[in-house]
Amino acid sequence: MTTLTGKTVLLTGASRGLGVYIALALAKEQARVVCVSRSGAGLAQTCNAVEAAGGSAIAIPFDLCNISQLSGLAQQAQDIVGPIDVLINNAGIEINSDFANYSLAEIQSIFNTNLLAAMELTRFLLPNMMERGSGRIVNIASLAGKKGVAFNSVYSASKAGLIMWTDALRQELIGTGVQATVVCPGYVSETGMTVDPLVSAPKLAGISAPETVANAIVNAIKYNKAEVIVNQNPIMEGLTKLMLSFGQIAPTSVDTIYRWLGVVKFNQRRAENRAKQSYVAVGSKRP
Numbered sequence: 001m002t003t004l005t006g007k008t009v010l011l012t013g014a015s016r017g018l019g020v021y022i023a024l025a026l027a028k029e030q031a032r033v034v035c036v037s038r039s040g041a042g043l044a045q046t047c048n049a050v051e052a053a054g055g056s057a058i059a060i061p062f063d064l065c066n067i068s069q070l071s072g073l074a075q076q077a078q079d080i081v082g083p084i085d086v087l088i089n090n091a092g093i094e095i096n097s098d099f100a101n102y103s104l105a106e107i108q109s110i111f112n113t114n115l116l117a118a119m120e121l122t123r124f125l126l127p128n129m130m131e132r133g134s135g136r137i138v139n140i141a142s143l144a145g146k147k148g149v150a151f152n153s154v155y156s157a158s159k160a161g162l163i164m165w166t167d168a169l170r171q172e173l174i175g176t177g178v179q180a181t182v183v184c185p186g187y188v189s190e191t192g193m194t195v196d197p198l199v200s201a202p203k204l205a206g207i208s209a210p211e212t213v214a215n216a217i218v219n220a221i222k223y224n225k226a227e228v229i230v231n232q233n234p235i236m237e238g239l240t241k242l243m244l245s246f247g248q249i250a251p252t253s254v255d256t257i258y259r260w261l262g263v264v265k266f267n268q269r270r271a272e273n274r275a276k277q278s279y280v281a282v283g284s285k286r287p
C-alpha cells in the first residue's frame with residue numbers, strides 16, 4: 001500500500017494522546033478515519049481537528065473491553081463507511097504496580113484492551129480484507145514489549161504478546177495481499193500515558209515527539225514495514241536495537257542498563273504514587 005489517499009482507516013484510541021496525532025497524520029494523507037474509543041467528547045474533538053485539517057472522520061464511541069461485542073463494532077463501522085482498508089489497533093492502557101499487588105480485574109483490563117480487543121477486531125475485519133486481496137493490520141505495541149519493564153510487567157506482557165502475534169500473523173498472511181505491521185514506540189513527550197505530572201519519563205532512555213511517532217506509523221503503512229522501533233531519532237533507535245539484540249544474549253546486562261537509564265525508577269515511582277492513591281489523571285496536550 002504505497003498511498004493512503006482515499007483509504008478507510010479504523011483507528012482505536014482516537015479520543016486523546018497519540019491517537020489524535022495519528023488521526024491528523026492520516027488526514028494529511030487524505031485517508032478517511034473511523035475514530036473509536038470510549039469518550040464521545042474526545043472523539044468529537046479529534047473528528048473536528050481532522051476536518052479542520054481538511055480530512056474526513058467519523059466517531060464511533062465504543063468500550064473495547066466489551067470483547068464479545070466487537071463483531072458488532074466491526075459490522076457497524078463497515079455498514080457506515082464500507083470496507084476497512086487499514087485497522088490501527090492503537091488503544092492501550094497501562095497500570096503501574098509491583099506484580100503481587102495487581103488485582104485480577106486490572107490484569108484482565110490490560111490484556112483485554114491491549115491484546116484481546118486487537119485480536120478480535122482483526123478477526124472480524126480480516127476476512128473482508130483477504131477477499132479483496134488488500135489491507136493492513138497495524139498494531140501499536142511498545143518498547144516495553146521488547147524488554148520487560150519492572151513495575152509495569154502486565155503491560156509489558158500484553159505488548160510482547162501483541163508483537164509476537166503480529167510476527168506470526170504477518171507470516172501467515174504472505175501471499176494474501178494483507179500485511180501486518182507492529183510499531184514499538186519508546187516514551188512519548190507532551191501527550192499520552194507516560195506524561196505524568198508527578199514523575200518525568202527518563203530522558204536518557206529517549207523520548208519521541210508525538211508527531212514523530214504518528215509519522216512513523218504512516219510510513220510503516222506506506223512502505224510495508226514489518227516492525228518499526230520509534231525512539232527519538234535514528235541514532236537513539238540504532239542504539240536501542242543494539243541494546244535489545246544484546247539483551248537476547250545477556251538479559252541481565254540490559255536489566256542493569258535499564259536501571260542506569262532510570263526506566264525502573266520511573267515505573268517504581270509511578271507504582272508507589274498509585275499505591276498511595278496520590279496518582280493524578282494525566283492531562284494530555286492536544287495538537
Ligand SMILES: NC(=O)c1ccc[n+]([C@@H]2O[C@H](COP(=O)([O-])OP(=O)(O)OC[C@H]3O[C@@H](n4cnc5c(N)ncnc54)[C@H](OP(=O)(O)O)[C@@H]3O)[C@@H](O)[C@H]2O)c1
Nearest residue numbers: 013015016017018037038039063064091092142188192193
Ligand atoms: N505514550 C507513550 O509513551 C507510549 C509509548 C509506547 C507505546 N504507547 C502505546 O501507544 C498507544 C496509545 O497510547 P497513548 O499514550 O496515546 O495513551 P492514552 O493517552 O492513555 O490514550 C489511550 C487511548 O486508548 C483509548 N482506550 C483506552 N481504553 C479503552 C477502551 N476500553 N475502549 C476504547 N478505547 C480505549 C482511550 O480512549 P477513551 O479513554 O476515550 O476510551 C485513548 O484514546 C497505546 O497502545 C500505548 O500502549 C504509548
